[in-house]
Amino acid sequence: MRLTKTGNEAMAEAMRQINPDVVAAYPITPATEIVQIFASFVADGLVDTEFIAVESEHSAMSACIGACAAGARTMTSTASQGLALMWEMLYIASGLRLPIVLAEVNRSLSSPINIHCDHSDTMGARDAGWIQIFCENAQEAYDSLIQAVRIAEESLLPIMVTTDGFIISHGMETMELIEDKEVKTFIGEYEPKYTVLDIDNPITMGAIDFTDYYFEHKRQTIEAMRNSKEIIAKVNQKFGAKFGRHYGFFEEYKLEDADIAIVVLGSTAGTSKVVIDELRQKGIKAGLLKLRVFRPFPVQEIAQILSRIPCVAVMDRSDSLNASGGPVWTEIRSALYDFNTRPKMINYIYGLGGRNIGLEMLRSVFEDLKNILKTDKIDKQIQYLGMRK
């Protein structure tokens, strides 16, 4: 079924088809619409979800934890400050191994206050034990949110599927929707192993661990994140086989024989493909690695591909404020350390607070890469793209 939808509508539509047991949420720009649309689905009886409009994102995640611990299939949505307010609870959700699904809309973090897109919020939560999927467009967001239910429940880890604020969340796209009943069949029934509602077999959930157990329990979550890679691959494969749209940990776009390439997350991938097509027509061997699954970080697979490309730019739509580059940059650099051949690399911080990234800017990145390739010289390794001087 082909329809025109915004990213937020697509996310809400996926939530309608998933028909979770519980949604607890608080509205925040640019994710507000997801919750709003979903509330109208509840009001109109299109879903029979119990919807709790809580008084803060902290309580939203807390209520999700409670509901999921009760054995309910649970979802929420948030952005920016809202995700930051959930931060404490994100760790608890993963530590308690609760498969909560979150539709996250990427937005900058205060201060200064700004409502537009960058990845600071999601990157801030990157070490919270949540699987993170970045989407290029509404179609991918919709498909990924449906996959997320199975990934979370099989890996027993919470998962966030992200879109870029306003760019995807409010931009209209034509997309393909799956039939309701097919979504239902794909995600199946949720059957939790343990719940706090099992009064005949009572469990104590969230006990205090001292030095004698904390490390081992944390290690189990770490192991679950490692194991989730296989589950993500399997769910991707099943989704592709059933619905014809195939996704991996990342997408390689004209990378096979590329001399110069960029690494991006999210909506910038679409713009990059246009520039790469232009360059290819001129005989320039440019390529793209669009990173889709950022947690777990597919370290081996990425390094294998990038190690054979002579010159690479990593594009970060957030900064780590570590005075040495963005979060994607540091991870990718680290991934390549063990390889004998490594590309010349450069990091661009771009698009903070919704600053536009256009074709011209991306052309300039490839221009820089061409020069590095030619001269073998890097002037400035970390650059700020599209910023007023």
Add this chain to the structure above:
Amino acid sequence: MATLKELSHKKELLSGGHRACAGCTEPIAVRQILMATDTPIVVCCPTGCLEVTTTIFPYTAWRMPWIHSAFENAAATISGVETGYKALKKRGKIDKEIKFIAIGGDGGTYDIGFQALSGAMERGHNMVYICLDNEAYMNTGIQRSSATPKGAHTTTSPAGKVIPGKKTFRKDLSACIAAHNVPYVAQSIPSMWKDLTNKVQKALAVNGPAFINVLVPCRLGWGFPPEKAIEIGREAVNSCFWPLYEVENGEWKLTYKPKEKTPVKDWLKSQVRFKHLFRPENESILQEIQTEVDHNWERLQKLCEFSAGVV
């Protein structure tokens, strides 16, 4: 209402072997609370004394389902559990009758958890929130909370050379929650088991949120011999420092009226945390505390009279 004899035959849902201090009134209160019903209960605790003394992994003192997630969100977490139950019941995945109770300390309830509590009360979840109020952050080493009484010495409101303990009166949380117009609010104390078990029964019976504020004397933070815990609680009630009342569908009712209202200074004298108030230079503070207790007691009695006429 069950007799004490009947209650004593019930299976204890909080086992012995937990690590609460000798003379702690929290486990006593919890046992009374859990005895009040035969319906299965799920308990949620925020971070605090009760949580850390009963769930040191790999042990647990809870013979029933129990969950903890963080310090400020027991009300929100149990909201989620209760909503999950409602959803699963609606879909026919569970058919048992289950009740939901959150049990927090005064730090996790009056202060950091206040927002989540207010939200849960307003949303009308079918749950009971019980505050075990020992008037300070006892779990972290006796720091003041907004439930700490005026003049009390705590480690963050120490009685020093210039400042004689906590400067302000305590927050009246029970009245704050009553202002949420929930079906049932009460104050109680484990020193009076029947009062507490009765109120828990009532709270569990209402359809919607209920709140019970329970004063639990802390022998360590208050400074009294462990064997005095129950007695000291009774004194708090008899001095009208901690009046026992309930607000049922908006009607305020005293559930206990002391035969003789004792001077609050007798109660203060029994605790190390108020020791400095008995120095001559602090006499006016003792007077201020008595005035405040008298005022609150008068106001409470008038509220009860007034609402009996209105409701």
